[in-house]
Amino acid sequence: MIAYTIRRLAQLVLVLFGLTLLIFTLLKTMPGDPAVVMAGIGAQLETIQGLREQLGLNEPLHVQYWRLFSGLFTGELQAMTFRRPGPVWNVIWERLPATVELGFFGLLLAVIVSVPAGLLSAIYRNTPLDYAVTTAALMGISIPVFWFALMMMIVFGVFLHWLPVSGRGDALWGWSFLTIDGLRHLVIPAVALASVQMALNARLTRASMLEVLRQDYVTTARSKGLRERVVLIKHAFRNAMAPVVTNIGMQIGTVFAGAVLTETTTAWPGIGRLMVDAIMRRDQSVVFALTLFLGFIFMVSFLIIDLFYAYIDPRITYD
Amino acid sequence: MTDATARAPRAPLYWSLLLPGLGHAVERLWMRALVFWLLLVPLTGTLYAAVSRGRLAWLAYHASTSPSEYWFSTTMLFILFALVWLFAFRDLARRRARIRRGEIFYTQGYWQIVARRFSKDVKGIIGLSLILITVLIALFAPFYARGNGLSMDLVSFLGPPSAAHPLGQDNYGRDVLDRLIYGTRVALGIGAVATLLNIIFGGLLGLIGGYFRGISDAVIMRGLEIINSIPFLVLVLLIVSLWGSSVITLILVLGIFGLQPARIIRSEVLSVREEDYVLAARAIGVPTYRILYRHVLPNAIATLLVVTSMYIGVNIIVVAGLSFLGFGVRPPTPSWGSMLQQAQDFMRTAWWMAVYPGLCIIITVFGFNILGDSLRDVLDPRLK
């Protein structure tokens, strides 16, 4: 177990390192000049060149790579947005709570709806309930997240005036869900984000539950005369949930991708939009830091899940 | 045998040459006749639409500024007609040959079984029909659309759904319905070709990694992990910023970097690899490529089919998402995602600009997803 953990950690480091190289190559081969954006239209050539010097864009590649890489850890990496460059981590830190909040509530909503739906649909197989759930789930993965957000904005915001159309609303200590206004603004983005996750989870839960219900020990339990409810809760449920929990953890990636689109549509000021803006501005520091940050989070969550799996199931061997 | 020969006249073949399905009807094979007639209906309808709008190539040449579209659609129309004709003929001819050989024609080959199970599955039929309709619209867009989706009306724009514009106008005065019809080409074209590339490229990688193991496997898996550690959308955004956003670039980017199939194929290969017949083949000394081709691949095909179908859906949504963010197909080419992007500014005044492109995406992707689901049920004996 320990050896496995150490091996996985080593792999993590290796992969992250590979990621830095990949991102750096992409950033350096991309056409576009951040100094020009910073200087603005009508700037003098000397200003632009001066800015390029200041940003260190004229130095040899390995020097730039080292600066980006080390800057990540020392916190000195500067964003290329303003003439008064701010540390990249500050920029990211400001906008992180918004996305965390959105992702958390989106996922929470998705789980609350999808897990019971999936379980019920597996238990009452081939009934109208089952058909309804499976069709809804299939529909859910076919709906583009941004379109769904747009529809809700039109119906609930423009026509019915029940919810604010876009933006984040007031925030308490940086978290907007702590205020009523903030919660109202959170509804549409969270539901939009949840829609796809809900569908995926429901399908998975259903499949997993079906698989478990087919197992011998369930049949045995039934034949022993245990009540159906006991069978379900004590034996089937827990085993069915294992792959579901794993999958929820893995969905952090899709949540973020969905967040990029949702944040852009509903004007939610999170790191999804920051990423898109930074790419458009060719802000190499922010893109570099943000991608690595995300990569780190994903890999760590995968690792935790895998370790968890390895811990609880002694039969699993990894090579 | 000689008895059977007497009962295999040539007449149905001639009837079939006249009209596909007639031959089957004459032979009292009602189901098959019905199928052929059903296949003919949309094609005939398309022909009618084309003729009544003056869109067949020699008429269209003078009417349109981009005759190449019409040539393509006209050629496809006649090719499809020819295919239906030929297939009906071939079916009858093979049946006749089997009768003459005295075989029973109630065959039980693997694909026949699959086909029968498929035809009983409602989900599959629905999915297949949706996809066929979409493909039909994409192939024959110039025949169905009333305009070319580009002609603007800068005097009266943003009109609501009306007789002249059944789904309304956008902010340039263009007809939304026409743009949706032409948008099918972009969505399906990029989605389908990109997924094909995905399958080929990813499948190859999965095959190599899964079969040969060792270093190649390790390298491929690490590479996959690196690419997977960034959300796909972000990766594609970065690369599209790099390479530009023409149709070819989008296809290449999606095709090369959407490598989920590699993992799936790899696990499939891993399981097949340990089977007895494969081990036996290796022991005998069968060359590797033949093992791959004759043993490993056919077993993976079932998974491949399901994966293809699901992934076309995913790719269509990703392309729409990219267009929505502004990185997709360039204007003025119609694409569902960019139509949604434009609709954002007009949420309050022109809701039809946002609703219909989204519905199109949903219907198309739903069709592919439900087909994939049904294929998975049909091809895997365990799961029913």
Place this chain on the structure above:
Amino acid sequence: MRRLLIGLVVALVAFGVAGLAETNVPETPGATLGGTLTLGVGQVFKDLDPRISNSAYDSYVINEVFDRLVDFHPDTKEIVPFVAKSWEILSDTVTRFYINEGILFHNGEPLTAEDVAFTFNWIADEANNSPNMTELVWMEEAVVVEEYVLDIVTKDEYAPYAPGFASETRAIVPMDYVLEVGDEAFNVAPIGSGPYKFVEWRTGDRVILERNEDYWLVYPNLEQVVYRPIPELSVMMAELEAGGIDISDTMPATDVPRFRGMDDIEVMQAPGMFYFYVFFNLQHAPSNDIRWRKAVYMSVNYDAAVFSIFQNLTGLRMYGCVPEGLWANDTEYLRDTVALQENDAEAKRLFQELKDEGIIPANYKTKVYCPMDPRRRQLATIMATNLIENGIDAEVVPMDWATYLPLCYRSESDPTAADLDQGIIGWSGGYDPHDFVYYMFHSDNCTVGSADNLCWLQDDEVDAWIFDADTTLDQATREELYVKAQRKAFELYTNIPGYNYIQTNGVNTRVHGFIVDPLGSYLLCDPYHNVWVDG
């Protein structure tokens, strides 16, 4: 008698108390003192140091925290005194400014000629990399003559520099304070001599200013001014409607009718100082052939196109590069004589001619470049569609600024530069036609890496006219010369003039005394404005 005495005492006390309570009477008739004004800002603030800020949004704050050396009269756009109470033109190269005495910075230090000179010289100094350096490139140096007297010396080759005055409407910074705290600290917490003092800047969010009780010019009516950056236009409109902000700095055309119908919001407008246009690349084929340019012009009905984008609500078609409302704009001649009407037959004929001569290669696909901005992208889409209808395959290439600007600048590192036939871009200027004509057409501005003359026109006659116009002080002569230069440039169809914004502000009816600034900024308190709010 006793009652009279008591009455007198009471009256005296009452006056005394009243006097203590309200020592200030509003100097604007009908105004109420106090209250907070909340302003919507379309972009996050970048820099609050006027020496380095070149963003229009930063100027909202800078206009209130600082005073300018001279200012523009809101109606006549003439240069009027502000910090400088008067000036004398001593010679072609020297202008002497007399500074008002008694102006104090927010930290109590007096404003003297030294501070003015420091401001101007710092900007003009190359070593400081200020983006505003280009506006002072004509200046040799600013010299302190006496404590309140300053000379501005023009370089010989630019003398006498007429547009120089416009660049002297520049905010003055306190030299001692700046040198004491350093540039970076000053940029986030500026101190000036203006009507409102800087209180707080929450990074990425709002800026808060409060009244400068000791303002030398007039007593500012507002207690507090809050600037809220709201990058999403739809969110800003929602906030305006809900009362979260009092004034919005812009308004999309589609929202104008809706807001006009509201009781508590007034839509105020004034013609802007912008020039959005299509430029052709004169450096390569086919756009270096005048037939191509004319054919592209004739393929589109630009009046209808601009109308469909703005419905004449927030934008208007332009026919020259100088906005209407500014002298030397020559709109009538350019519209009636030079502008081309839509003529598809002629356009097709010209394109065919070019194809026959091989200037347009077979299967040529032209690109219409534009930034991501939805309005310019709309214009580009209309152009591309019309070009396709006239037989030229075209597509729109929206680019973000990081790639678009190097392309326009013909930066050597950009390999797609050879691909550039036409592009759409915008420009904004001040109240001197020099700001438009010089930058658009003078060959000085054809610098690889930072050009403004994006069509790359290099015509000696045009250059000479513009130079003469810049170095004469007589406005009538200048106007004639600028008009001549414009006519030639437009008759060569180097640019297709597009549109000018109509600066539109949504103003809550609780705000009074607000006037729309054509330059798009907020002007709250200066010799001509002193905005106040109800309750």
